[in-house]
Amino acid sequence: MTERDAYADLGATTQEAMDIAETSMDIVRTFVPDETLTDRLRQKAVHSTGDIEFQHLIRCQNDPVVAGARAVLDERPIVTDITMAKAGITGRGHDCPVRKAIGNGAELAAETGMTRTAAAVLELDKEGVYDGAIAVVGNAPTAALALCDCIENGTRPAAVVATPVGFVKAEESRKRVREIAEEYGVPAVTNVGKRGGSGLAAALTNELIHVASDVRNGDVDLANHE
Numbered sequence: 239m240t241e242r243d244a245y246a247d248l249g250a251t252t253q254e255a256m257d258i259a260e261t262s263m264d265i266v267r268t269f270v271p272d273e274t275l276t277d278r279l280r281q282k283a284v285h286s287t288g289d290i291e292f293q294h295l296i297r298c299q300n301d302p303v304v305a306g307a308r309a310v311l312d313e314r315p316i317v318t319d320i321t322m323a324k325a326g327i328t329g330r331g332h333d334c335p336v337r338k339a340i341g342n343g344a345e346l347a348a349e350t351g352m353t354r355t356a357a358a359v360l361e362l363d364k365e366g367v368y369d370g371a372i373a374v375v376g377n378a379p380t381a382a383l384a385l386c387d388c389i390e391n392g393t394r395p396a397a398v399v400a401t402p403v404g405f406v407k408a409e410e411s412r413k414r415v416r417e418i419a420e421e422y423g424v425p426a427v428t429n430v431g432k433r434g435g436s437g438l439a440a441a442l443t444n445e446l447i448h449v450a451s452d453v454r455n456g457d458v459d460l461a462n463h464e
């Protein structure tokens with residue numbers, strides 16, 4: 239899918255919007271290689287952060303683009319940690335239900351004192367929501383850590399996109415996601431460093447959706463890619 243098509247999918251159909259989108263991605267491509275599907279996540283990270291160096295901060299394990307695109311094609315749920323990440327995920331080009339964890343587990347949070355986001359993840363996991371889903375954590379480190387506990391206890395998301403941001407537990411939580419992804423063979427995309435956030439998580443997830451569109455259109459064959 240070209241950036242022009244992707245933006246058309248988002249509803250940005252004016253000439254100027256298309257020109258900006260295409261020019262922007264042309265610039266990104268001059269800095270970021272375009273050889274594998276994984277490179278598309280690196281490009282998207284650079285595109286959404288405006289930081290060329292961000293391509294070196296992305297970490298992929300167990301072919302998250304292939305696994306994520308397959309989950310999109312299978313119309314599996316996309317489950318975000320907070321409202322902002324959910325709001326960033328395109329409504330077009332897929333038929334996946336998109337939901338957020340926050341808002342669930344209020345009683346558990348009140349009883350235990352844990353964060354609302356971690357309690358929300360644990361509550362949804364009890365319902366089996368994360369099995370086969372694309373689990374997206376853009377904000378809350380404790381949500382990423384809770385998701386890791388769920389995976390340790392047998393839950394198997396189709397793919398994890400984890401870019402929680404900040405100074406408290408953010409890097410640690412992404413490191414834990416990488417360890418868990420390694421140990422249990424879960425496809426995952428994370429980043430290193432203090433940066434991250436819901437915008438980045440949503441942009442990376444949208445790229446999984448765009449790859450799925452390319453598969454549908456016959457432009458990409460997942461069997462020949464990593």
Ligand SMILES: C/C1=C2N=C(/C=C3N=C(/C(C)=C4\N[C@@](C)([C@@H]5N=C1[C@](C)(CCC(=O)O)[C@H]5CC(=O)O)[C@@](C)(CC(=O)O)[C@@H]4CCC(=O)O)[C@@](C)(CC(=O)O)[C@@H]\3CCC(=O)O)C(C)(C)[C@@H]/2CCC(=O)O
Nearest residue numbers: 320321353354355377378379380381403404405406435436
């Ligand atoms: C530690 C937290 C951080 N939140 C940041 C940035 C943003 N948070 C927004 C909003 C609206 C919400 N943040 C909560 C998730 C809230 N944020 C936290 C927690 C205190 C702990 C999370 C953790 O450490 O794992 C968390 C509270 C919780 O109990 O989980 C939120 C639930 C707070 C609340 O309303 O109770 C809430 C989400 C509500 C919802 O989705 O409906 C921002 C949108 C606020 C803003 O900037 O206006 C923003 C979003 C940034 C993003 O890209 O996602 C920080 C700064 C990342 C901070 C962690 C950094 C740090 O201090 O170390």
